[in-house]
Amino acid sequence: MGGSPGDRDWGGILTPELIVAGGTVVTSDGKQEMDISVADGQIKAIGPDLIADGARILDATGMLVLPGIIDVHTHLRLPDAEHPDRFRRDTLAAAHGGTTTVLTFNNPGTGISAEAGRSLLAGLDEFQVRTAGESPIDFGLSAVISGHQASPIGELPALIAAGVPTFKAFMVYDFRLPDEDLEQAMRTAARHGGMLQVHCEEPAIIDPLVADALRMGQTGCRFHALTRPSRAEGVATRKAIEMARRAEAPLYIVHLSCEEALEAVAEAKARGEPIHAETCPHYLALTDALYADPDEAEVIKRVISPPLRTEADVDALWLGLRDGTLDVVGSDHVPDRLDGEKRIPAPPFPEISNGAPGIETLLSVVYSEGVAKGRIGVARMVEVLASNPARLFGLPSKGAIEVGRDADLVIWDPRPDHLMRQADLHHTSDFTPYEGMRMQGAVREVIIRGRGIGETLGRFLERRLA
Ligand SMILES: [Zn+2]
Numbered sequence: 001m002g003g004s005p006g007d008r009d010w011g012g013i014l015t016p017e018l019i020v021a022g023g024t025v026v027t028s029d030g031k032q033e034m035d036i037s038v039a040d041g042q043i044k045a046i047g048p049d050l051i052a053d054g055a056r057i058l059d060a061t062g063m064l065v066l067p068g069i070i071d072v073h074t075h076l077r078l079p080d081a082e083h084p085d086r087f088r089r090d091t092l093a094a095a096h097g098g099t100t101t102v103l104t105f106n107n108p109g110t111g112i113s114a115e116a117g118r119s120l121l122a123g124l125d126e127f128q129v130r131t132a133g134e135s136p137i138d139f140g141l142s143a144v145i146s147g148h149q150a151s152p153i154g155e156l157p158a159l160i161a162a163g164v165p166t167f168k169a170f171m172v173y174d175f176r177l178p179d180e181d182l183e184q185a186m187r188t189a190a191r192h193g194g195m196l197q198v199h200c201e202e203p204a205i206i207d208p209l210v211a212d213a214l215r216m217g218q219t220g221c222r223f224h225a226l227t228r229p230s231r232a233e234g235v236a237t238r239k240a241i242e243m244a245r246r247a248e249a250p251l252y253i254v255h256l257s258c259e260e261a262l263e264a265v266a267e268a269k270a271r272g273e274p275i276h277a278e279t280c281p282h283y284l285a286l287t288d289a290l291y292a293d294p295d296e297a298e299v300i301k302r303v304i305s306p307p308l309r310t311e312a313d314v315d316a317l318w319l320g321l322r323d324g325t326l327d328v329v330g331s332d333h334v335p336d337r338l339d340g341e342k343r344i345p346a347p348p349f350p351e352i353s354n355g356a357p358g359i360e361t362l363l364s365v366v367y368s369e370g371v372a373k374g375r376i377g378v379a380r381m382v383e384v385l386a387s388n389p390a391r392l393f394g395l396p397s398k399g400a401i402e403v404g405r406d407a408d409l410v411i412w413d414p415r416p417d418h419l420m421r422q423a424d425l426h427h428t429s430d431f432t433p434y435e436g437m438r439m440q441g442a443v444r445e446v447i448i449r450g451r452g453i454g455e456t457l458g459r460f461l462e463r464r465l466a
Contacts, residue, residue, distance in 0.1 A: 017037065017038065017039045017052050017054065017055035017056070018037070018038040018039075018055060018056050018057075018058060018407075018447070018450060019035055019036065019037050019038070019050050019051070019052060019055045019056070019057050019058065020035065020036040020038070020058045020060050020065055020409060020411070020447075021035045021050070021057050021058065021059055021060060021061075022035065022059060022060050022061035022062075023036075023060025023061065023062075023063045023064065023065035023411065024063070024064050024065065025046065025065045025401050026064055026065065026066050026067075026378050026379060026382050026401070027067075027379065027382060027387075027400055027401055027402070028379055028380075028382050028383040028387040028400065029379065030379050031064070031378060031379060033048075034046050034047060034048060035047060035048065035049065035050035036050070036065065036401065036407075036409070037050045037052060037055070038407040038409075038447070038450045039450070040450070041406060041407055041449035041450040041451070042404060042405065042406060042407055042449075042450070043401060043402060043403050043404065043405055043406075043407050044403065045403060046401065046402075046403060058411070058445065060411050062413070062415070063411045063412060063413050063414075063444060064378065064411075064412040064413075064414055065401065065409055065410070065411060065412075066098070066363075066382055066386070066401075066409070066410040066412050067382060067386040067387070067398070067399055067400050067401050067405075067408060067409065067410070068098070068099065068100025068101060068386065068398065068406075068408030068409060068410055068446070068447075068448065069097075069098050069099040069100065069101075069362060069363050069385045069386055069410065070099070070100070070101040070102075070103075070385070070386050070389035070390055070393070070395065070398060070399055071094060071099045071101070071102045071103070071330055071331050071333070071359060071362055071389075072102075072103045072142070072166075072278070072328060072330045072389045072392075072393050073103070073105075073254060073255065073278060073280070073330030073331060073332045073333070074090075074094075074102050074103065074104045074105070074330075074331060074332070074333040074359055075104065075105050075107060075109070075110050075332070075333060075334045075335070075355065076090050076091070076102070076104040076110065076333070076335065076359075077090070077110055077111050077335055077428070078106070078110055078111040078112060078126075078127065078130045078131065079111075079130050079131070079134055080111050080130075083111060083428075086335060086428045087130075087131055087134045087135065088134045088135065088136070089426065089427070089428050090333070090335050090359055090427055090428050091134070091135040091136055091137050091139065091359075091458065092136050092137075092426060092453070093359055093360040093425065093426035093427040093428070094137055094359045094360060095136055095137050095446050095448070095453045096360055096425075096426050096443065096446075096453075097359065097360035097361060097362060097363055097364060097443065098362075098363040098364075098410040098412065098443045098446060099137065099359065099360075099362060099363065100137050100138065100398075100408040100410070100446065100447075100448045101137060101138045101139065101140075101389075101395065101398055101408065101461070102135075102137065102138075102139050102140075102359070103139070103140045103141065103142050103166070103393060104139065104140075104141060104142070105141075105142055105143075105144050105168050106123050106126075106127050106141060106143060106144055107144040107146070107168070107170075107175070108144075108146070108148075108175055109334075109341075109353065112126065112127075113126060117146070117148060117149070118148060118149050118150055119149060119150065119155065120143050120145065120149065120152055120155040120156070120158075120159050121155055121158055121159065121162075123143055123144075124141060124143060124159060124162060124164060127141050128460060131460070132460075133457060135457075135458035136448070136453050136454060136456070136457065136458050137448055137453075137458040138398075138406075138408075138448070138449075138458045138459055138460075138461050139458055139459075139460060139461065140163075140164070140393075140395075140460065140461040140462075140463055141164050141460075142164070142166040142167060142168055142197060142393075143159055143164050143166075143167050143168070144167070144168050144169070144170075144175075145167050145168070145169045145177055145185055145196075146169075146170070146175040146176070146177065147174075147175055147176055147177050147178060147181070148175050152177075152181075152185065153181065153184055153185050153188050156185065156188050156189050156192060156194060157188070157192045159194075160189070160192045160193055160194045161192075162462070163461075163462025163463055163464070164462075164463070165189075165193055165194040165195065165394055165463055165464060165465045166194065166195050166196075166197055166252070166393055166394075166463070166465075167185065167189060167194060167195070167196050167197065168196075168197040168198070168199065168254065169182055169185060169196055169197070169198055169199070170198075170199040171198065171199060171200055171201055171202065171203065171236050171239075171240065172199065172201040172202075172203050172206065172236075172305070176203070179239070179243070182196075182198070182240075182243060183243040183246060183247050184247075186243055186244050186247040186249035186251065187247035187248070187249055189249065190247060190248060190249035190250060193464065193465050194465065195249070195250045195251070195252055195392075195465060196244075196249065196251055196252065197252040197253075197254050198240045198251060198252070198253060198254065199254055199255070199305075200233055200236035200237040200239075200240050200253055200254075200256075200261065201228060201232050201233050201236050201305065201306060202232045202233075202235045202236040202239070205229070205231060205232040205235060206227060206228055206232050209226075209227040209228075209229075210227045210350060213226070213227050213349075214348070214350070219348035219349055220296060220299075220346075220349065221291075221296050221299035221300045221303055221346050221349055221352065222291040222292070222299055222349075223349045224303045224305075224307060224349040224350075224352060224354075225288060225291050225302075225303075225307035225308065226291075227349075228305060228306060228307050230257070230258035230259070230260050230261070230306075230309060230313070231260065232306075233256075233257060233258055233260065233261045233306050234258065234260025234261050234263075234264060237253060237256070237260075237261040237264045237265065238264045240253065241253075241264055241265070241268045241273070241275055244273070244274075244275065245268075245273060249274075250274035250275070250276070251274070251275050251276070252276045252277070252278065252392065253265060253275065253276070253277040253278065254278050254330070254332070255278060255279065255280050255283070255306065255330070255332050256277045256278060256279050256283075256317075256326065257279065257280075257283040257306040257307075257308075257309050257313065257317075258306070258309045258313045258316075259312065259313050259316040259317075261277075262277075262316055262317065262320045262325055262326070265277045265320075265325055265326075266320070266325045269324075269325060276327045276328070276392055277320075277325065277326050277327055277328075278326065278327065278328040278329065278330045279317050279320070279321065279326050279328075279329055280329065280330060280331060280332045280358065281329060281331060281358055281361065281362055281365035281366055281369075282302075282304065282308065282332075282356065282358065282433055283306075283308065283309065283313070283314065283317055284314060284317055284318065284321075284329070284365070284366070284369055284370070285314075285365050285369045285434065285437070286302065286308050286433060286434075287308055287309065287310060287311050287313075287314060288307065288308045288309055288310060289311075290302050290308060291307070291308070296344075296345070296346050297338065297344055297346075299346075300338070300342055300344065300346050300352060301338070301342075301356060301431050301433050302356065302433055303342075303349070303352045303353075303354060303356075304332070304334075304354055304355055304356050305354045318370070318375045318376070321370070321375075321376055321380070321384060322375065322376050322380065326384070327384065327388045327392065328384055328385075328388050328389050328392065329362070329366055329384050329385055330362075330389075331358035331359050331361075331362045332355070332356075332358060333355075333357055333358045333359035333427075334353070334354070334355025334356060334357065335357055335359075335427060335428045335429050336353050336355050336356065336357065336429060337428070337429055337430045337431075338430050338431055339430055340430075341353040341355075356429075356433045357427045357428075357429035357431070357432060357433075358433070359427055360425050360426060360427045361420065361425070361432060361434055362385070363385065363410070363412075363443070364420070364439045364441070364442075365434060365437075365439070366381055366384075366385060367381065367412070367414075367439075367440060367441050368437075368438070368439045368440045368441065371440075372414075372440035372441065382400075386398070386399045386400065387399045387400050391466070392465075393463060393465075394463030394464050394465045394466065395461065395463060396466070406449050407447055407449055407450040408447065408448055408449065409445075409446070409447040410443060410445075410446055410447075411443070411444040411445040411446075411447075412441055412442070412443060412444065413441060413442050413443075413444045414440070414441045415441070416440075416441065416442050417438060417439060417440045417441075418438075418439055418442065419436055419437065419438055419439070420432060420434040420435060420436065420437045420438075420439050421435065421436075422435055
């Protein structure tokens, strides 16, 4: 079956005007067979039987036409001497998977220099210099606020003014932000038009479990998951929501993985609070049964935080996506390699790099596990992968197929199926956590601001929250 994304030819769409004809156009309101005319990088018209002299016609008969996917959660590696091309290759991989815009973090481990890691403004400068001209798709930064920085809260207004209105803070890890600083950061960001994204796990629950495991000599990969129970995420999620309430601030909860945390978000939303939540494809498609594999080289591929959860959590997350408790699916792409950052044979579990790749497989996994299996409709998929990310992250020119928006389009063929294989992927990791899974549908073409991949250079996006 020719569903592999590896053998596409990107060239040939360079034309002053383009008409995408005969496809089923999907928006968050529904789907309809329509033509789309594109000029100057934007959508100019949507309607039946559009014609234009000299325009190139892209026949999308039988295809779904989706807005380009916006992945707001990635940890791309910045270019440096050791990894000169991984930023470019991973953003190209994103495009192969149907993603036309990424937001990335500059947390420790992404190659940010220690000096730039100590200041938000220095971090932004370094990010812009090192990524200039490196991405085929549009991209932006969500800056990481860490306990290693001298005065991150004081720098928030300047970052927001510079077009970086979203910030990630961690409640765990050695670079976490102390609770009192986290609440102050929420307050300051909100007053200046910004929003915090928070990694919710409670170290007061996790740290003693890790210490106990190590004392008993339980150092294997699977103890990573066993020492990070869902309770640690549920408790931290409630705590972060309470902080946001006191700070009168919006809050975006990243990579929500379990039912306990989902309930906390549902309650906050029912109270009318501006709490937004994201889950990730791995929490929707994989379970903690994988941690029982006796092969450490398999288990280490799923050493992520939070860890994979139970089948019941997976079901709860799909319901949460469907009923609006969850707003976004982001990949949490970490381009780790087994022969690089992860290290095989595995070190004791606290030393294992947390993360797994997903930048290229986001749309495939959500379509296959969600739409093809009848758990969400295709319009809802577009909402959580494009429209909501654009709305929540200050990207008004993106996220929907509407006249005047950027012509970022994915031509998606819903018919073919194939097995996911690392060998077919373009990302810079040397594995995929979805190896061997059956996938439904395939990307046929990706258009970024009216052009094919490789015909345009992605730009750094300055953002303002609505
Ligand atoms: Zn992450």
